Amino acid sequence: MYVSPDLNKTESLTIAVTGLNANDNPGPGLAVIRALRAGFGENIRIIGLAYETLEPAIYLRDQVDKTYRIPYPTAGAGALKARIKEIQEIEKIDVLIPNFDAELYNFIKIAPDLLQMGIHSFLPSHQQLEQRDKVNLAKFGEKHGFNVPDEGVVFTASEIDNIASKFGFPLMVKGKFYEAHTTLNSADAHRAFHKLHAKWGLPVILQKFIKGTEINIAGLGDGKGNAISVIPMRKLYITEKGKAWAGITIEDEKLITLAKDFAKATIWKGGFELEIMREDNGSLYIMEVNPRFPAWVYLTVAAGQNQPKALVDLALGRPTDDMNTYKAGKMFIRYAWDNIVDVEEFQKLSAFGEL
Incomplete structure (x- = not known):
């Protein structure tokens, strides 16, 4: 002990x-x-x-x-x-x-x-947890100047068509805690709503579809406004559930800056993951903010920044330096056995x- x-x-x-x-x-x-x-x-x-x-x-x-x-x-x-x-x-x-x-x-x-x-x-506070919640993400982005897709929070299926008429299709339909579906028409959206309602409860989030390259960022906030570790990863293979089954660390200062700006805006304490869509013109949209380490966090070790170990050191009050360098081109490929x-x-x- x-x-x-x-x-x-x-x-x-x-x-x-x-x-x-x-x-x-x-x-x-x-x-x-x-x-x-x-x-x-x-x-x-x-x-x-x-x-x-x-x-x-x-x-x-x-x-x-x-x-x-x-x-x-x-x-x-x-x-x-x-x-x-x-x-x-x-x-x-x-x-x-x-x-x-x-x-x-x-x-x-x-x-x-x-x-x-x-x-x-x-761990983050309840306030920090709430402000990055899917149902509050659009307001959070507007407040702090982050690009976030337009979204609607729905409690009944009757609200779907009205919001879909504003956003158009494809349309993202997301569960309260997990899971997201890209829907192509009204029938798809209604099916996704009922599935997510049954599995995760209400509300269900409808989000405008953004076309681009999917990038995830694993970060660690020190609770004082600093992101002491940031590792960006581009998805190479995505499962039917939208999960990265393979990915590669990439070098992009705009992504690093975005993660640091998030930690500063929220005074984030603990691990976090930013799900990003990068448009062809280079614009970065925050699609989701996950308030914990991602399932691919072991890639941060391979890249030279062991985020879980650093979190333990922070929890125990040990001095922890910012980690500013990492290896781009490190890949993970998940497998089943x-x-x-x-x-x-x-x-x-x-x-x-x-x-």
Whole structure:
């Protein structure tokens, strides 16, 4: 457990991580864990926090030392706090890194309680979380001078056609937390609305389609208005769900400046991802702001800036310098493989809530 004030000493750390799913819509958890192991070597113990028994990273025993099930975000902050307290009595966690949008509200709410338990975190405030929300993104862009596509927030299907007549087709239809569909006509838009409503709840966001090159930026804000790390990545292969399955780091000062301007405008604290569309004329549009590390964050390690490790250092109050150089041309190519486990492991996690 991290207890030493001697910042030159290498301590053994216990770090808890969520987001252990690694399917065609992967969570960031496994990439964060790989980055932490690359940064801290043998001086680390990883505790997985899972919502489902089939989250693949649970069973990667060379990456996750032990896993505990935690209550779904809908159970509320009180249930989460009680469960983390139970786990802390056993594991003595030093730092906790949440990696799902939907869980952040609860983790932010209990962050002071976690600190009293000895668990450090490095999270944005509820206000920061809200201002970059999809339903507020257009207002946020207007306030701070960022290019953001026109959007409409809808609660009923009857509102779709009116907004579609203004924006035209193609039209982006986005879920409250995750998932986006490019729709080509009214029937497509209505189908997407009902699908996203059923899966993620209301509201659903309709966004004007912007044609261009898809670029994502992984960043880390220090909570004082600085982005101490910024890595831009151009998507090379995109899945049907719009997720990057391959990408390459690129050199573009305009992208770096945009990420730094975002961190300054929001005083952002923690990891973030900007989803950008770059038009042929060079204009940059912020399509979404994700309030945590992306699933491709391990690419930042390969490029020379280990963002998850830096976040841990910030959470523990260690001095962290700005990282201003990185390697362009570093690629990631995601792949699927079969991990064989015994059914007894699955049953143990299901029955006892830990593995």
